[in-house]
Amino acid sequence: MTAELAKATNFGVAFRELIEVEKNADLRSLREKAFAYFEATGFPTPRQEDWKYTNVAPVVSDQWSVVSGTSNGDNTEVLKAFNFDRNGFTALNLAFADIKVLRIAKETSLAEPIEFTFEGEDGKARFPHIVVIAEAGSKATIVETYASNTKSFTNAAIQIIVEDNANVTHYRVQKDSPDAFSYGVTEVTLGRGSSYNSTNVNIGGGLSRHDIEVKFTAEGGEAWVDGLYMLGGAQHHDTHSIIDHTVPNCVSHQTYKGVLNDKSRAVFNGKVFVRENAHGTDAQQSNKNLLLSNDARVDTKPQLEIFNDDVKCAHGATVGQLEEEELFYLLTRGLPESLARNLLTYGFVEQIINKIEIDAIKSELDAAVLNRLNVKLEV
Amino acid sequence: MLLEVKDLHAGIEGKEILKGLNLQVNKGEVHAIMGPNGSGKSTLSKVLAGHPSYEVISGGVLFEGKDLLELEPDERAREGVFMAFQYPVEVPGVSNSQFLRLAYNEKAKHHGQEELDPLEFNDYLKEKAKIVEMDPQFFKRSVNEGFSGGEKKRNEILQMAVLEPKLAILDETDSGLDIDALRIVAEGVNKLRSSENAIILVTHYQRLLNYIQPDFVHVLANGKIVKEGGKELALELEEKGYDWVKAAGK
Numbered sequence: 001m002t003a004e005l006a007k008a009t010n011f012g013v014a015f016r017e018l019i020e021v022e023k024n025a026d027l028r029s030l031r032e033k034a035f036a037y038f039e040a041t042g043f044p045t046p047r048q049e050d051w052k053y054t055n056v057a058p059v060v061s062d063q064w065s066v067v068s069g070t071s072n073g074d075n076t077e078v079l080k081a082f083n084f085d086r087n088g089f090t091a092l093n094l095a096f097a098d099i100k101v102l103r104i105a106k107e108t109s110l111a112e113p114i115e116f117t118f119e120g121e122d123g124k125a126r127f128p129h130i131v132v133i134a135e136a137g138s139k140a141t142i143v144e145t146y147a148s149n150t151k152s153f154t155n156a157a158i159q160i161i162v163e164d165n166a167n168v169t170h171y172r173v174q175k176d177s178p179d180a181f182s183y184g185v186t187e188v189t190l191g192r193g194s195s196y197n198s199t200n201v202n203i204g205g206g207l208s209r210h211d212i213e214v215k216f217t218a219e220g221g222e223a224w225v226d227g228l229y230m231l232g233g234a235q236h237h238d239t240h241s242i243i244d245h246t247v248p249n250c251v252s253h254q255t256y257k258g259v260l261n262d263k264s265r266a267v268f269n270g271k272v273f274v275r276e277n278a279h280g281t282d283a284q285q286s287n288k289n290l291l292l293s294n295d296a297r298v299d300t301k302p303q304l305e306i307f308n309d310d311v312k313c314a315h316g317a318t319v320g321q322l323e324e325e326e327l328f329y330l331l332t333r334g335l336p337e338s339l340a341r342n343l344l345t346y347g348f349v350e351q352i353i354n355k356i357e358i359d360a361i362k363s364e365l366d367a368a369v370l371n372r373l374n375v376k377l378e379v
Numbered sequence: 380m381l382l383e384v385k386d387l388h389a390g391i392e393g394k395e396i397l398k399g400l401n402l403q404v405n406k407g408e409v410h411a412i413m414g415p416n417g418s419g420k421s422t423l424s425k426v427l428a429g430h431p432s433y434e435v436i437s438g439g440v441l442f443e444g445k446d447l448l449e450l451e452p453d454e455r456a457r458e459g460v461f462m463a464f465q466y467p468v469e470v471p472g473v474s475n476s477q478f479l480r481l482a483y484n485e486k487a488k489h490h491g492q493e494e495l496d497p498l499e500f501n502d503y504l505k506e507k508a509k510i511v512e513m514d515p516q517f518f519k520r521s522v523n524e525g526f527s528g529g530e531k532k533r534n535e536i537l538q539m540a541v542l543e544p545k546l547a548i549l550d551e552t553d554s555g556l557d558i559d560a561l562r563i564v565a566e567g568v569n570k571l572r573s574s575e576n577a578i579i580l581v582t583h584y585q586r587l588l589n590y591i592q593p594d595f596v597h598v599l600a601n602g603k604i605v606k607e608g609g610k611e612l613a614l615e616l617e618e619k620g621y622d623w624v625k626a627a628g629k
Contacts, residue, residue, distance in 0.1 A: 324431065329468035332428050333482040333538060334456035334489075343473050343481075347521075350472025377477045 011038070014066035015095055026076040034084040034094035043088040050087075053267045053299050054238040059181040059207055064125035064153045069098030078131045082159055082187065086211065089183045093157045097129035104138040104166075113141035113171075113358060118156065120148025120180055130158040134166040136191070141169040143361065146184070146204070148176040156184040164191040164218065171356060175204035175368065178233060182208040190250070192218035199355045200227035202237045203368060213242040216250040216278075227256045228352040230369060231264035231296075238267035245273060245311075249280035257352050258289040259345055260296035268300040272315065276307040285315035290322065290348055292341075322348075342373040380441075381406050381577050382427075382546055387438035389426045395436060396422040398602035404546070407574040411588055411613060412581045414599030415621035420581045421465070423599070424550040427579075428462040429455050442546070456482075457489040461544030463535035465551040470522035475534065476504055478522045479541050486542060507540040511567040529560030536567040547571075548579045553587035565590030585617035600624045 015035050022028040043060045044051040078101075084094040102114055118128055134140055146154055154176070162168050168188075176182050182205045188196050202208055214223050229237045243252045258266045268287045289298045300317040322344050330340035349369055356362040370377060384402040388395060396419045404410055414420050426433050427440065429452035440447040447455060470478060476497075483503075484494040495503060505515060511533040523531050532552055539547050549568065553561055568591050572578060580587060588596075588610065596612040597604045605624050606612065616624070 326468045326470070328428075328430055328452060329464060330470070331452035332456050332462050332464075333478075334453055334485045334542065335482055336453055336485065337451075339481065339485075340453070343470060343478075347469075347471040347473055350521075354472070377473065377481075 010063070011035075011066060011092065011095075014068060018068040018096065022071070024071055024076065027071050027079070030076065030079055031095050031097070034091045037085055038088050038091040038095060041088050041091070050240060050269070053265075054207070054209055054236065056181075056183075056207065056209075059153065062153075063123070065123060066096060067098070067121070067124050067126040069096050069127055069129065071097075071099045075099075075101045075131055078133065078159055078161060079129075082157065083213075086185065089155050090157065090185055093127050093129060093155050093185070096127040097157070098127055099129045099131065101131045101133070102142075103133045104135055104140045106135040107137040108135075109139040110141070113143050115143040115145065117145040117147060118154060120150055120152025120154060120176065122150040122152065125153040125155060128154070128156045130156075132158065132160045132168070134160070134162050134168050134194075136163045137165045138163075139167045141358070142171070143358065144170070144172045146174040146176055146182055148180040148182075150177060151179040152176070152181070154180070154182045154184070156182075158184075158186050160186070160188045160196065162188065162190045162194040162196050162221075165193045166191065167195045168197070169357070170196065170198040171358070171361060172198065172200045172210070173361065173365070174202045174208055174210070176208070177204065178206050178235060180205050184210045186210070186212040188212075188214040188223070190214070190216050190218070190221035190223060193220040195222045197224040197355075198226065199352060200225075200239070201352070201365060202227070202229040202239070203231075203365075203372075205235065205237070207236045209238040209240070211240045213244065214252070215244040216247050216252075219247050219249045222251040224253045226254060226352055226355060228258070228349055229256075229266050230259045230349060230372065231266060232261040232372065233264060234262070235264045236266070237264075239269070240267075241270040243270075243272045243283065243285075244275070245278040245281045245283060246275045248278055250278070251282040252284070254285040255352070256287045257349055258287070258298055259292065259349055260289065260298055261292040263293070263295045265296065266298045268298070268317070269303070270301070270315075271303045271305065272313070274304070274306040274308055274311050274313065279308050279310040281308065281311040281313070283311070283313045283315075287317040288348075289317075289319045290345060291319060292345065339375065342375045346370060346373055346375060380404070381443060382447075383441040385439045385441070387423075387426070387440065388436040389422060389433055389438075390436060391422065391433050396602055397426070399438070400599075400603060402597065402604065404577045404579065406545070406577055408595065409572060409578045409580065409591065409593045411593040411596045411610075412579060412599055413583070413585075413596060413613065413616055414624070416583065418599040419602045420583070420599055421550060424462055424548050424579075424581050427548055428452060428460065453485075456542070456544075457486050459545035461539050461542055461547045463532070463539060463547065463549040463552050465554055467523050467531045467535055469524045469526075471524050473522055474519050475522050476501065476518040479504060479538065482538070483541055504541065508537060510540045510570050511536045512563050513537055528555040529557060529564075532556060532560065532564050533567070536564055536571070540567070540571055544576065546577050546579070548581065550581045551583065552580070553582055553584060561587065562590060585613045588613045598624050
């Protein structure tokens with residue numbers, strides 16, 4: 001408690017400086033509420049069920065200097081809908097939020113992807129907060145990249161409002177250096193007949209956590225909430241996902257894949273809620289993990305909570321090694337065992353990387369994966 | 380002699396399936412191994428290719444006079460043993476041409492031959508693809524991913540063409556093929572047949588042998604070869620079924 005208190009005090013100094021210069025009264029009040037929440041609860045601890053396997057104490061107790069956010073005026077309405085009381089991180093994010101708002105006008109299709117890239121600074125904590133409003137009938141691709149090459153603390157949030165008949169494709173790539181610490185939350189709401197297709201790649205960071213919550217608010221929505229974590233060394237990654245079918249006739253797909261080497265550790269917790277009213281729901285969820293080392297560990301918990309009979313749902317999780325038959329096939333073609341194993345591991349993750357329709361990002365991730373597996377594939 | 384199987388006893392999970400199998404194969408020969416389900420055909424293929432789940436209980440296998448059973452599956456492949464799978468495996472994310480070049484170069488390296496760069500290999504692959512009438516579009520696609528049954532089997536023969544094995548074991552290559560695919564696969568095998576290699580066709584049905592004429596037919600029942608003869612034996616089996624050989628194997 002004393003460490004946390006000290007921490008809170010440290011953030012407190014930075015917060016008082018920020019709040020004095022915050023000109024937007026609505027935002028000032030939001031920031032104050034969020035900071036009060038943080039002061040009351042502190043950072044999450046493994047005593048909380050949702051944080052059982054992820055202990056952030058060692059990283060949050062480090063001395064971080066705060067890079068306070070700036071606001072660009074309007075849009076406190078969407079910020080008000082942000083669930084800052086999800087945990088201490090989300091509260092702290094809103095308190096210091098460095099806000100960027102992207103509004104995609106009605107019936108507009110953006111030809112180029114919108115990219116947000118965050119590099120870290122040594123010893124500094126930063127709080128990016130992106131708001132995307134895809135107005136009715138619009139179409140856009142968003143790329144959110146975390147690429148710190150130093151010991152930094154990123155506490156990020158993105159809120160995406162997909163209005164009626166809009167289509168949003170979202171790539172989130174976290175490839176921080178192994179001494180960086182990353183928390184991120186993604187909050188998405190889908191309007192009538194809209195679609196949201198996300199691919200979340202976590203290959204970096206020493207300790208990283210991503211919370212994603214996708215909520216259908218009107219009929220006919222469809223969402224893909226997919227991801228990949230590929231870890232080695234002492235890396236730890238935790239994804240907590242919620243897909244919330246609150247209304248009828250929506251479709252959700254979820255495939256998360258994990259590859260764990262060395263002493264790395266991963267947590268996947270995926271909840272799919274099908275509420276009482278949500279008849280005609282179709283929800284598929286899968287989490288597959290490949291353990292490449294005896295010392296690696298994954299805790300996976302896919303959960304379906306269904307309160308309606310008229311639904312089509314399936315979920316499952318696997319943790320295992322490479323299939324012996326697949327390995328044998330490659331060996332009979334004369335490939336040495338290590339190369340055969342690495343090619344199959346590459347194949348395992350490709351299903352996720354292949355979803356990425358931006359060549360530059362896809363080939364960079366391919367290269368990162370192949371490099372990690374020590375495979376040279378030339379075309 | 381290219382391959383000599385001597386009194387081979389082998390099985391899986393403690394169960395003996397091959398119970399004293401003898402087989403001699405010379406270069407330039409095509410052998411058909413036929414037999415009812417459960418006779419041990421598939422076990423023989425897998426033992427020769429080195430599948431880790433199968434264990435050799437006794438007996439031996441010499442390949443070019445050397446102990447084949449001492450070698451790992453990948454070493455066997457680089458020495459020139461190839462097995463076409465009944466159910467080829469999909470390798471997503473790795474294109475056919477990348478995969479084949481890796482395999483080709485591993486073998487070339489092993490034999491002290493020059494490795495091919497992607498451009499050189501592409502030319503080589505294009506020539507080989509003609510053997511199984513395969514569209515170069517398939518080079519870019521992931522290995523076997525989304526291929527039809529016939530395309531997968533053609534791809535197996537393409538791999539054989541690229542790797543130029545001394546001994547090719549085709550395990551139920553005819554299964555699940557329609558007549559056109561069967562013709563293409565069989566013609567491919569016929570083109571690859573030479574005085575420098577040998578082929579073992581493992582098959583339940585005589586159908587494939589209408590297209591690929593074997594020099595020898597061996598009938599396997601209950602883990603042993605119970606009858607041997609020329610290609611006419613296959614026709615006899617087609618006519619009489621396997622019941623009479625099953626009795627012989629007991």
